[in-house]
Amino acid sequence: MQHPSRALSRRSLLASAAAMAVLAGSADGKSLSGTVPWSPFAGEPPRPVNPLGWYFFNPGEAATIEAIVDRFIPGDHLSPGGKACGCAVYIDRQLAGAFGQASRLYMKGPFMPGLPTQGFQGDLTPAGRYRLGLRALADYTNTTYKKDFRALTAEQQDEVLAGLDGGKITLKLKPGFSSKEFFELMLQNTMEGFFADPLYGGNKNMASWKMIGFPGARYDYRDHIDKHNQPYPNGPVSIYGQV
Amino acid sequence: MKTILKTLAAALAVVAVPAAAQTVNAGKYQVIIGDCEGCHGKDLAGGVELQTPFGKLVSSNITPDKDTGIGNYSAEDFKQAMTKGVAPGGKRLYPAMPYPYYAHLDDRSLTDMWNYLKTVKPVKKSINVNQLRFPYNLRIGMLGWNAMFFHPKPIVQDPAKSAAWNRGAYLVNGPAHCGACHAPKNMFGADKSTALTGTSLQGWFASDLTGDRHAGLGAWSVADIVEYLGTGRSNRSMASGPMAEVVEYSTSQMSNADLTAIAVYLKDLPPSRGNGGAATGVDVQMKAGAVAYDISCAACHGRDGKGSAIFPPLAGNANITQVRADTIVRMVLAGGKAVATPTAPTGPGMPSLGWRLNNDQVANILTYVRNNWGNQAPAVSPETVGRIRGSLRSGS
Structure with a gap:
């Protein structure tokens, strides 16, 4: 004999199946057709910077920055130097644009000291930090060496930069903006200029990509997927298709 | 009973x-x-x-x-x-x-x-x-x-040809009015002849539909044409621009018998004078074009130019080897969009590359594409690309 509860459960199962069928029948099944919208000349490609002239730096500042990026990335058998690669141009265009104005950031007070992981917390925009930092650096080298930074020997320039980095030199900056922070800002931006796409002004001729073997904005490696343990043979390509 | x-x-x-x-x-x-x-x-x-x-x-x-x-x-x-x-x-x-x-x-x-x-x-x-x-x-x-x-002559039925051919002749030269776009026009905008040898209009080149191997449909089979008209795509090409509209509103809704009739008739058209033949003396353009193609085109259209189910092939694609390059220059500069039909619903798009490629690069790439993988067509000059770029910008 069948257990009553089991019979019941069978009945309720059938009932619920019927209910499901009704529900499914009334549910709105829709098939969407048509295609995604498209318009000619669509896309917002980045605009390459004009490589000529200075947009933010005055001539003295530009010469100092060019000297600094050349000490960060000296020309050698691996790559041309930072100046030849356009790192100073990159920094100049960044400071003249949105980055320089910190337009992406909340820049109203109160300004409180932050943790090291929180980045710069002061009221100076990057443009303001460069302006103040370069003036203070000029004051320092003219007081100490009676010369502008760019006129120092490579060894003296390294000495000054190492001093900023290691805390041995304190420029007359502002509370909340240390000399080490100024050093790190310049180093960071120089690296960006060196490795970013050439359209931003640095990485001229994709020198850094050639140095490290980065193929750039290529997007089809199907011919090479099976070639294990073989170096990729093709040189880099920039966003604008330069080879 | x-x-x-x-x-x-x-x-x-x-x-x-x-x-x-x-x-x-x-x-x-x-x-x-x-x-x-x-x-x-x-x-x-x-x-x-x-x-x-x-x-x-x-x-x-x-x-x-x-x-x-x-x-x-x-x-x-x-x-x-x-x-x-x-x-x-x-x-x-x-x-x-x-x-x-x-x-x-x-x-x-x-x-x-x-x-x-x-x-x-x-x-x-x-x-x-x-x-x-x-x-x-x-x-x-x-x-x-x-x-x-305006001297409409009746479309004469040719008893020596098949019923499909005769139906195709009627459709092509009559109601489907293929020549309205595909027949060359005189200075008064009238068809020069009824020969469907292709012509430029509205910034596109309406292809040569005759039997020439490169300029026309000589390399296409009846099945290729039927699939193209019925779905907007075939293993030869994809319809875009004004032809996309024709496929959407008209041919994709025609019966298979009628599409076959059109294809049978088109396949029997005598070859046109062709597109002028392969480009010559363009070694430099071809070399530069090969490099640029590799970078900007190969990912979708393939190094072998064969494309894939949703990317049109460039090898053997009659739109590539037309006598004039209006359509393909436009495609590279402004991008393009294939028609979507119930049978081929993807309607893939081609991005605009006009921001990235200058006139020389476009000319090099297209000359290379027009003369590679068995394709044969005259070179494309940077001046042509410049002229088309200008007319597209001014919106005409």
Whole structure:
């Protein structure tokens, strides 16, 4: 004999199946057709910077920055130097644009000291930090060496930069903006200029990509997927298709 | 026995369609073949702008609205407009309305079409049709045009050819009005001949449809053409631009028999004079083109130019090797969008590369593509690319 509860459960199962069928029948099944919208000349490609002239730096500042990026990335058998690669141009265009104005950031007070992981917390925009930092650096080298930074020997320039980095030199900056922070800002931006796409002004001729073997904005490696343990043979390509 | 008869009668009753509905359905199919929606819009209420070398024409409202449409036409008025290019009151139509082709429609088809158009939802929409430049805006000029160029000769049936060929000849040269775009025009905008050897219009090159291997459809099979017209894509090419609209509103809704008829007829067209042959003395362009192709094109179209199911091939693609490069230059500069049909619903798009490639690079790439993988066509010059870039920017 069948257990009553089991019979019941069978009945309720059938009932619920019927209910499901009704529900499914009334549910709105829709098939969407048509295609995604498209318009000619669509896309917002980045605009390459004009490589000529200075947009933010005055001539003295530009010469100092060019000297600094050349000490960060000296020309050698691996790559041309930072100046030849356009790192100073990159920094100049960044400071003249949105980055320089910190337009992406909340820049109203109160300004409180932050943790090291929180980045710069002061009221100076990057443009303001460069302006103040370069003036203070000029004051320092003219007081100490009676010369502008760019006129120092490579060894003296390294000495000054190492001093900023290691805390041995304190420029007359502002509370909340240390000399080490100024050093790190310049180093960071120089690296960006060196490795970013050439359209931003640095990485001229994709020198850094050639140095490290980065193929750039290529997007089809199907011919090479099976070639294990073989170096990729093709040189880099920039966003604008330069080879 | 009685039951069987009863069942049969019942079945017939279900199958039989009243004569009125039959003519309406047949008329709807005639509207599809004639691609009326292509110019008059999905609702047939007009308003679609047509750029002609003589200025702008805007398509008229052909819904049965009494004030703004053709609600006051009689069946005879409709026939006169379709086959003679004359609207009620003697108003001359412009041959952008392809009456030189519709003139070949038989009475039955015209009646069906008219019966269908009467059932369309009337839309009240006033259209300022004639926006042509002086003196083309004077409709009286069409009298002279008709006298010079409008001599519709009946499409002769050729008993030596198959029924499909004859049906194809009728469709291509009649209601489907392929020549309206694909036949070269004289300075008056009339077809120079009925040969479908291709021509530039509206910033596109309507391809050569003759049997030439490179300039035309010589390398395409009947199946390739049927698939292309029916779905918007085949293993040869994809329809975009004005042809995408033709596929969407017309050919994708045609019967397979009719598409086959068109293909059989087109495949029998004698080859045109070709595209001028392979580019010569362009080693430098070809080399630079190969490098640039690899970077900007190969990911989708393949290093072998064979494309894939959703990326059109460039090898053996007749659109690539037309005598003039309008379509492909435009495609590279502005991008493109293939038609989406129920059978090929993807409608893949090609991005604009005009921001990234200068005129020299585009010319190099296209010269390379036109002369690689078995393709043969004259080189594309940077000047041509520059001219097309300029005209696309100015929106004409």
